[in-house]
Amino acid sequence: MRRLTHALRRHKAIYLLLLPGMLYFLLFHYLPLAGVSIAFMDYSPFLGLSGSSWIGLDNFAKLFDDPEFASTVRNTLVISFLQIAFAFPAPILLALLLNSLLSGRVKRMVQTVVYLPHFLSWVIVIAVWQQVLGGAGALADLFQQLGLGSVNVMANAETFKILLTAQVIWKDVGWGTIIFFAAIASIPTQLYESAAVDGAGPLRRTWHITLPGILPVIVLLLILKLGDVLSVGFEQILLQQPSVGAEAAQVLDTFVYFRGVLGGDWGIGAAAGLLKGVIGTLMIVAANRMARRAGSEGLF
Amino acid sequence: MSRRAALGLGFGVVAGTALAGCGSGGTRSSGTTKAAAPPPAYVAPPVYPGAIVPEVPGVPTAYPSMPKKLTRTVTQTPGRGGVVRHFHLTWGPPATPLADNRWWQGLNERLGIDFKVTEVSAGNYEAKFATMLAGGDLPEVVQLTFSAGCLKAIKQGAFADLSETLSGDKVLEYPNVANVRTEQWQACTINGGLWGVPIDVPVELLEFRYRKDWADKLGFAKPPADAEETAELLVAMTKGKPEGSKETWGLTAFPGMALELAYGMFGVPNLWTYEGGKLTHAIETPQFEAAIAWLAKLWKNGGMHPDALALGSQTDRYRAFVVQGQVGMAVDSAANFHRPTSQFGKVVAELDGAFAAFVPPGHDGSAKAVFRKSAGVYGINAISAEAAKDKDRLAEILRLFNWRRGPVGSEEWYYQGWGADGDYFTRGADGEPVPVEGTNLDADKGAIGYGLTPQSWIFPTAKECVETNSQMVRQSVASPVEGLQSDTQDARGAQLDQLFATYINQIVVGSRPLTDIEKYRQAWRGQGGDQIRREFQEQLKGR
Numbered sequence: 001m002r003r004l005t006h007a008l009r010r011h012k013a014i015y016l017l018l019l020p021g022m023l024y025f026l027l028f029h030y031l032p033l034a035g036v037s038i039a040f041m042d043y044s045p046f047l048g049l050s051g052s053s054w055i056g057l058d059n060f061a062k063l064f065d066d067p068e069f070a071s072t073v074r075n076t077l078v079i080s081f082l083q084i085a086f087a088f089p090a091p092i093l094l095a096l097l098l099n100s101l102l103s104g105r106v107k108r109m110v111q112t113v114v115y116l117p118h119f120l121s122w123v124i125v126i127a128v129w130q131q132v133l134g135g136a137g138a139l140a141d142l143f144q145q146l147g148l149g150s151v152n153v154m155a156n157a158e159t160f161k162i163l164l165t166a167q168v169i170w171k172d173v174g175w176g177t178i179i180f181f182a183a184i185a186s187i188p189t190q191l192y193e194s195a196a197v198d199g200a201g202p203l204r205r206t207w208h209i210t211l212p213g214i215l216p217v218i219v220l221l222l223i224l225k226l227g228d229v230l231s232v233g234f235e236q237i238l239l240q241q242p243s244v245g246a247e248a249a250q251v252l253d254t255f256v257y258f259r260g261v262l263g264g265d266w267g268i269g270a271a272a273g274l275l276k277g278v279i280g281t282l283m284i285v286a287a288n289r290m291a292r293r294a295g296s297e298g299l300f
Numbered sequence: 301m302s303r304r305a306a307l308g309l310g311f312g313v314v315a316g317t318a319l320a321g322c323g324s325g326g327t328r329s330s331g332t333t334k335a336a337a338p339p340p341a342y343v344a345p346p347v348y349p350g351a352i353v354p355e356v357p358g359v360p361t362a363y364p365s366m367p368k369k370l371t372r373t374v375t376q377t378p379g380r381g382g383v384v385r386h387f388h389l390t391w392g393p394p395a396t397p398l399a400d401n402r403w404w405q406g407l408n409e410r411l412g413i414d415f416k417v418t419e420v421s422a423g424n425y426e427a428k429f430a431t432m433l434a435g436g437d438l439p440e441v442v443q444l445t446f447s448a449g450c451l452k453a454i455k456q457g458a459f460a461d462l463s464e465t466l467s468g469d470k471v472l473e474y475p476n477v478a479n480v481r482t483e484q485w486q487a488c489t490i491n492g493g494l495w496g497v498p499i500d501v502p503v504e505l506l507e508f509r510y511r512k513d514w515a516d517k518l519g520f521a522k523p524p525a526d527a528e529e530t531a532e533l534l535v536a537m538t539k540g541k542p543e544g545s546k547e548t549w550g551l552t553a554f555p556g557m558a559l560e561l562a563y564g565m566f567g568v569p570n571l572w573t574y575e576g577g578k579l580t581h582a583i584e585t586p587q588f589e590a591a592i593a594w595l596a597k598l599w600k601n602g603g604m605h606p607d608a609l610a611l612g613s614q615t616d617r618y619r620a621f622v623v624q625g626q627v628g629m630a631v632d633s634a635a636n637f638h639r640p641t642s643q644f645g646k647v648v649a650e651l652d653g654a655f656a657a658f659v660p661p662g663h664d665g666s667a668k669a670v671f672r673k674s675a676g677v678y679g680i681n682a683i684s685a686e687a688a689k690d691k692d693r694l695a696e697i698l699r700l701f702n703w704r705r706g707p708v709g710s711e712e713w714y715y716q717g718w719g720a721d722g723d724y725f726t727r728g729a730d731g732e733p734v735p736v737e738g739t740n741l742d743a744d745k746g747a748i749g750y751g752l753t754p755q756s757w758i759f760p761t762a763k764e765c766v767e768t769n770s771q772m773v774r775q776s777v778a779s780p781v782e783g784l785q786s787d788t789q790d791a792r793g794a795q796l797d798q799l800f801a802t803y804i805n806q807i808v809v810g811s812r813p814l815t816d817i818e819k820y821r822q823a824w825r826g827q828g829g830d831q832i833r834r835e836f837q838e839q840l841k842g843r
Contacts, residue, residue, distance in 0.1 A: 045433035045449070046458045067827055068795070127614075135606020136547070155609055157811060243609040245802030261426050262794035264448030 038270035045266070059271035066259075066268075068250060075161070076251040079232040082165040088225055090169045091176030092218065096206055098177065099184050111181075114174025122235040125171055130154055154240070157248040167236060179221070180214055187213035219296045227284035230276045252276055337467035339485045339494075343478040345707035345754065346371070352762050356770040357481070358503030358676050360755040362762035367709040368731040373476055374712055378699035379412030380692075385439035387432060388747040389679065390419040395746025403719045403744045410715065411700055419747040433458065438684035440697055443499065443751050445679045448790040454495055460688030461493035465698070474702035476712075479754060486783050487675035496682035497701050499751050503673040504773045506560065507634035507765070513654035514542035514628055523658045526665035527565045527594055534603035537628030550628040553618045554595070554608040554808060555800075557631040562591035563672070565663045570672035574780035574840060579833050583824060589817055590663065595808045609805050623647055634769055638759045645759075657768045659775070671776035675783070681751050704752035713756070716749045786835040792828035799823050 008015055034049075039059055041052045063069055094114065101107045117125065132138050135152035143151045153163060191209050200208065234253040241249045250258075252272060260269020284299070292298040347353055348367035354360070395417070398404050408415050418439065420428045429449055432438065438458060444450040453459070464470075471478045477497055484498045510523070515533060518540045524530040534550025542548055551558045562568075568591050569582045582588055598604060605611060611618045621627045622644060632644055637657065639645045648655045660669045681701065688694040706712025718725040718733045724741040725733035757765055803820035806812040821829075 044452055044456055045430040046453045046456050048434065048436065067823075127617075130607060130610055134610065135608075137607075140606060150606065152606055154607070155809060155811075157806060239613075240610075241798075242613050242801050242805065245806050246798040247802045250798070258794045258798060261430070262448070263791050264426075264452050265791055266430070 036270065036274055038266055039274045040271075041267055043266040043270070055267070059267040060275070062268055063271050063275070068246070068255065071247060072250045072252055072255045075249070076230055076232055079161050079164055079251060080229045082161055083168060083232060084222075084225060084229075086165050087168045087172070088222065090173045092180055092214070094173055095177040095180035095184060096210060099181070099210070100202060100206075111174070111177070114177070116174070117171045118175035120171070122171075122233075122239060125167060126236070126239050129167060155243040157244040160240070160244045160248045164233070164236065164240075168233070179217060183214040183217040184210060216297060219291050220299055223284060223287045223291060223299045226287040227280045229283050230279055337463045339468075339482050339489075340466040340471035340480065341469050341478055342480070342482050343472070343475065345476075345479040346709065348709040352766050354766050354770050356773045358673065359766055359769050359773055360502050360757050361708065362757035362759075362766045363708065364758075364760055364762045366727075366731045366733065366758060370709060370711045370714050372712075373706050373710045374699075374703045377410070377412035378696065378703045380696055381412060381414075383414040383416055384441065384697065384700065386415065386417045386748075387429075387439045387442040388417050388419050388750050389422055389425065389443050389445070390747030390750065391422055393743070393746065394419045395748050396744045401744045402723050403741060404748060406715070406720050406723070407748065410712075411703060413700065415748065417746075417748050429453075438686060440684055440687040440693075441700075442682050442684060443679050444496065444682050446790075448793070451490065451785075451790050454490055454493070454682075457685055459495050459682040460685045460694065462496065462683070463489070463492070463494035465694065466494065474698050476702045476705040476707060476710075477698070479705065479707055481676065483675050484677050487677040488680050489783075490785060496680040497705070497752065498677040499679040499681065500753075500755050501674070501676055501678045502634070502755055502769065503676040504671060504769060504776055505633045506631050506671075506772070507637055507657055507768055508561070508629065508631050508660055509637055509648075509655050509657055510629045511537065511542070511627075511651075511654060512656040513651070514540075514548070517542050523656075523661070525661050527562075527661070527663040530561070530565065530661065531594065531598050531601065531603060534598060534628060535601045538602050538604075542628075543625065546626065548626050548628065549605040549621070550603040551598075552605040552608060552621050552627050552630075553611040553614075554604060554805065556612050556618070557629065558595055558598075558604060558608065558808075559591075560631050561629070561660055562595050564660045564669040566591040566594065567662070567667065567670035569670075570777050571779040572781050572836070577837070577841065579780070579837050579840070581824075581829060581833065583817075584821055589814075592804060592807060592817060593814055594663075596810060596814060599808050600810060609809060619643065625651070634765050635757060635759075638757065638761050638765045640759060657764065659768065659771055668775050671772050673773055673776040673778055675778075679751070701752060704749075705754060707754055708756040708758070713753065716753050717756075780840070781836045784836050784839045786832045788828045788831040788835055792832070796824060796828060799827065 037049065038052075040054060040056060041049075042055050042058075043049075043052045098107055098110060101110070120128075130137060133153040134140065135150065135155065137154075139153065140151050143149060153159070156163070187210065191213075192205055195205050195209055230252050232251050232253070234257070237249055237251055238254050238257065241254065246254075256269040256272045259272070260266050288298045288300060345361070347361060348363070348369075350363055350365060350367065352362045352364070354362070395401060395404060398408075404415065416439075418432075425445060426447055426449055429447075432442075433449075433453055442459065444454070444459070466474075466477070480498060480500070484500070485494065488495055488498050510533075514537055515521075515523075518533070518536040520529070520533050520536070524533050536542075537548055537550040551561070563582075566587045568587045569580075569585060572579045572581055573585070574580075599608075605621070611621075622630050622632075623646075625647070630644070636642045636644045637648050637655075640649055662668045662670075683694065683697050687697065703712050704716065706716070719741055721727055722736065724736055724739040724744075726736060728734050759765070799820060803812065803816055803823070807814055807816055807820075
């Protein structure tokens with residue numbers, strides 16, 4: 001404590017600079033946390049926080065009683081697993097691949113092209129996919145011409161989760177490479193030179209120099225990603241729900257939307273959201289501890 | 301978008317999509333508790349020479365041309381000069397800002413207030429409404445839908461109960477408001493209170509159209525006579541290449557048009573049937589099963605667009621197919637087909653009679669199709685309870701409503717539709733408004749004028765429109781739970797609609813067997829259906 005007061009006195013100006021940032025977090029991230037109390041209330045926006053009645057854990061009980069809740073959690077976890085298993089490593093692979101390109105111009109051009117889909121909204125991305133993979137899309141046309149019957153990848157409930165993951169990869173793989181590129185750029189080039197002198201081929205150099213070099217960044221991002229394990233996207237899934245049905249496409253976020261916003265039951269929505277937050281926090285802490293135990297620096 | 305959402309577009313802009321999406325939700329219900337005060341008295345709106353007055357109640361009065369002489373129904377400026385805030389529904393871009401908006405400026409002048417408006421897009425309504433309530437300071441006038449959130453707010457006293465203020469002859473103080481039909485007032489009565497002035501829509505908003513030229517080419521000289529022939533025609537429209545190399549489809553969107561058509565032909569009840577003290581939901585009937593079986597077969601035979609499920613919620617794309625002449629059958633609001641300046645009206649004019657109106661046949665050719673009618677209310681123009689505490693303020697707002705409800709043929713009505721003479725339209729010698737080059741009234745109006753103007757059908761084909769609509773209304777039934785209320789329905793409606801998508805959408809496209817209808821029914825009963833039935837039945841017995 002004394003050290004802190006001492007430091008405060010000595011570096012007044014520097015600490016003063018912290019203030020706006022702290023104020024921002026306080027105002028926009030910590031104060032709204034009070035809204036968590038909605039999860040324990042029969043909340044009515046008209047009556048407000050002070051006028052609504054407390055109902056303890058009823059909302060959570062209702063949540064677990066909901067016939068759809070189990071399948072919602074299952075869907076969320078499956079999609080999340082697919083995203084971590086496939087969408088997470090995809091930008092790493094792409095970054096390594098692009099990194100091995102020799103021509104700087106080609107590299108920059110490819111980078112620009114793969115960044116682009118990130119800036120499209122989901123509505124547009126899905127419309128584009130519909131044109132290609134939908135029942136009247138290019139793929140369906142091709143199948144028809146080859147006499148293979150009809151195909152509609154966009155409306156297949158069984159493969160829907162794979163489709164979602166593929167869309168996420170297509171949209172964000174390029175954007176995701178940015179951070180890995182930065183990490184790769186920070187690896188000293190003499191390491192590669194000496195490895196090459198020692199006779200290491202390109203694959204060996206990637207395996208023994210590039211990958212270990214960017215490992216801390218990968219671990220960091222993975223930990224952050226695990227904190228989001230129950231957020232698998234909202235718009236993207238909501239837009240495609242009519243085609244495949246809620247059984248295949250109800251995830252926690254859409255569940256909250258239907259119960260809370262459309263059903264007017266804000267308490268249940270807040271309860272589900274709170275649960276999501278708690279699990280996310282636990283995941284981050286657990287993943288961080290594991291990473292530290294495995295010898296990496298971890299997040300905190 | 302639900303049928304309700306589509307119904308809301310009767311005035312001006314028009315929707316056309318998943319009109320019948322809800323397997324469970326649907327038209328509005330209101331309170332059972334009998335209000336102590338009598339409902340507001342009804343005074344029929346004035347009729348001008350040339351009017352086509354329908355015999356069937358709920359079909360709007362129509363005019364083949366603009367009434368020659370406009371009458372003024374409000375002599376004194378209704379407002380007292382202050383700000384009046386409004387929370388309005390919209391389906392389009394917001395209005396042009398006041399400074400560059402002659403129509404809005406003129407409206408302020410005529411109403412004698414500073415008209416402030418928050419335009420809320422219909423898709424975003426629930427969230428915006430809750431935010432507004434949470435903010436605590438309600439606008440004086442709020443357009444309510446019948447969603448769970450709105451009903452909760454009504455019950456908790458956010459809005460003013462007008463049942464006393466407007467009861468019986470007291471409504472005559474606001475003569476234009478007295479043009480609202482009694483059944484419409486009933487639809488705005490919830491928990492014994494009257495919560496505002498209805499947003500007026502025709503009791504049967506829709507009209508069916510089909511490509512007669514294609515049908516002729518494909519060997520169907522007459523409109524289809526039963527469900528089977530309808531399916532054959534739809535398949536032929538898809539596979540028979542009536543436009544040569546251009547791709548065409550019989551139907552393009554599900555649920556939307558497809559469900560509306562099948563429900564009509566097979567006579568699926570309007571939400572519920574009530575017999576012997578017991579309610580049966582539409583989805584529990586054999587008619588429903590037959591309709592879904594017909595749709596599944598139609599899908600299998602290729603009578604629908606392969607992306608129909610996705611198109612069900614992609615209004616713009618679905619509508620574009622109609623405009624591009626790639627759709628064999630379509631359903632939309634009658635006015636949108638008949639108004640020569642509207643999106644589909646232009647298509648109808650261009651095809652010169654080939655895009656013909658028809659009333660779908662009964663499924664076996666002998667019985668007639670059965671349609672579903674509503675009370676003719678899309679939502680409620682409610683007044684905040686806070687504002688209504690001040691009697692003078694309440695009277696002022698009601699005077700504003702009275703002005704805005706100016707009947708067809710009144711100066712107030714004309715201003716809201718076409719603006720001051722010369723600003724956007726000039727009335728020609730025959731009384732017809734001629735647009736002024738370079739002006740766009742729709743853009744200026746935004747949603748400011750939405751919600752109170754009475755339904756008006758004014759187009760050259762008014763007679764045909766009234767005839768077709770009257771026939772459909774004659775063949776339509778009201779829901780037995782119209783005017784009743786179920787808390788479970790309000791809270792679980794969205795969830796039950798989702799079940800419909802999970803099961804029925806998938807059955808129609810063949811991903812689930814038809815026998816899964818039983819699973820759907822069970823899930824529906826378990827997730828609130830039975831509870832809703834109990835709540836409604838109790839009220840029906842109490843009647």
